[in-house]
Amino acid sequence: MRAHSPGPTDTTPMLPEGLRDLLPERAARRRAVARAVLSAFERYGYASVVLPAFERESVVARGVGGAVRRELLRFLDPDVGDVLVLRPDMTPQIARLVATRYREHPGPLRLAYEGSVVRRPRGRAHRQRQLSQAGIECIGFAPPQADVEVIVATLDALHALGLRDLTVELSHAGALPAVIDALPPDLREPVAEAVAARDRAVWRELLSGDELAHVERLARCAGEAHELAGWRDALAALGHADVVDALGAVAEGIAGAGARVLVDLGELRGRGYYTGVFFQVLADGVGSPLAGGGRYDALLGRYGAPRAATGAAIDLEAVEVALARGGAGADPRPPRVLVVGTPAARAPTAARLRAAGRAVAECDPVDDATVAALVAWEGYAEVLRPEGG
């Protein structure tokens, strides 16, 4: 026993704040979801890579916005002296990989990944800090086809899991994000916050004249994809014809993909990261988006390998919430058998069942109450008590 051996009271808070264990049933569902998503991505030619759990801070900082950069979980490499970080996002890792290992790839390059990212909790308490994602990056393939492809592949993955009634919300970095980034520096963050909070009173205090009209116009452009055509002339007069056309091309490309398509020119998510069309996939009654992504043509250049790129990431936990709401929450594990008896009595039965591919747990002879307790904990489908041996 160590000096700081725990008493009975200090065992509860052992898990770090904002992290979670997945017990067997949830763990099995997580693996099944991840596998189905990666299979769907494979059908679109995306090849999965495995990336390390941490990176140099200097590498990640190149690829994430200021807000994420302030929230990085940093640690010092005691052997080399580098500052390292737990990844807050997989895309900068993919960019680093592409810049070092795929420099001569003729493109299109399609990579997929699955893993966890770590973020510091923002806002309300007890928020999860570790998110599980499965995503794709499509590099060096022209818009709008590449943008359409990543959204269609994402929807296909979600449909393959049995999810229906999905909504894709399309936005564009050249719409309100660009207008806000062109404001005087001291106005940008307050206006962005007011717009994100849909707080008109605040942005009306901060802005006036053309700037106010421009922001208000874009903030109002949210609706069904078919409304884009009606907005085109007014938006073209404000210099956003290309934005409307890019959104229109993507909306048309994904029209047959089995989801409702909305557009929102006032969306600010990912400001400073995306450079073109960006999107999120929503499901009724699920508090956070099931997936999101967009075009990030400036990122790879920061790693010395400039290329057009677009990507998407599915939030596996949000998907599980959506599946549970839809009733698709059954334990995906094969039914398991408990074999109770002395080693000699149970061994032949256990061996025979295993050889047939069954999942078999062995147990020494115990009373019925213990067997019942085991079944309650483990959910065994069958209990056998072979005789003899």
Place this chain on the structure above:
Amino acid sequence: MRAHSPGPTDTTPMLPEGLRDLLPERAARRRAVARAVLSAFERYGYASVVLPAFERESVVARGVGGAVRRELLRFLDPDVGDVLVLRPDMTPQIARLVATRYREHPGPLRLAYEGSVVRRPRGRAHRQRQLSQAGIECIGFAPPQADVEVIVATLDALHALGLRDLTVELSHAGALPAVIDALPPDLREPVAEAVAARDRAVWRELLSGDELAHVERLARCAGEAHELAGWRDALAALGHADVVDALGAVAEGIAGAGARVLVDLGELRGRGYYTGVFFQVLADGVGSPLAGGGRYDALLGRYGAPRAATGAAIDLEAVEVALARGGAGADPRPPRVLVVGTPAARAPTAARLRAAGRAVAECDPVDDATVAALVAWEGYAEVLRPEGG
């Protein structure tokens, strides 16, 4: 572009030292190996859990030996002020989980896991710092059956991957590890180092009399399992009858499991962690063990939930080395098709193939040289250039 945007020369060292990316073919093999191993573990009733990537330092420090504790990668939680660590081993996490979530489980409790652990590089340069493991823990099930079960399940998993000619080396914490821990404190580490290095000259200088005879006797007890019986009387006279009997029972239990069985009473690996029989699985020509484990009856008590326990972990990278040596190194991914053409020309072909479950990458019209370069990079099994559209 940021101020520290990289020039062409600073892209190479972007990956942190001792870490590695797995490109698609290796990543696919890793996933296939992990899946096969977890399936084999499931057949023995082990249920996989998913554990977070980091833990409180105070929690991990309880469960690892001093050498590992010195090597932890620590970081400060900027929100809560806790010291956190990247896990160096999954077993302390499992112990923490059992103590908090499975306190009332009637046992036997069988848990499996898969994931990466992080260690600081020891010894030679460029050693991997991130290891991928898949393991099992069997809690509250009597020896020797539980010890036999984890070794048999481990061998079964390795056999299921196609590995043959494996050797299990059995050792015991009550043999040389216990004798060294009973030496005067200043002698323990020097003698342990000399024994681990098989440097007789050094330990003969450090020890004399009965202590020297005892260490030498145990260091000589290494050989085939059937030799145990011949050593029994001499070892019983030294107080090790229980060690011989425990090793004998496990050796007998695993005799039919399709591996050569060796015993080594001079093995020190895991000193201070294991409390009974411990083992490693070796394959010819692979520099590090494919798997290892053992009994750790004192660990769960440190988390406030004392229980007998034994476990095993498979090193997935060592397994991949063994598989490659055996020639089983084919790309496990389904053959992929490249469809080249305008969006209108290629879409129907791509959709039809995907609906049939094929993996299809789309590409705009390009010349034959680019197609050849793409095939060389990606290994497409087939290239289609549909006409019309």
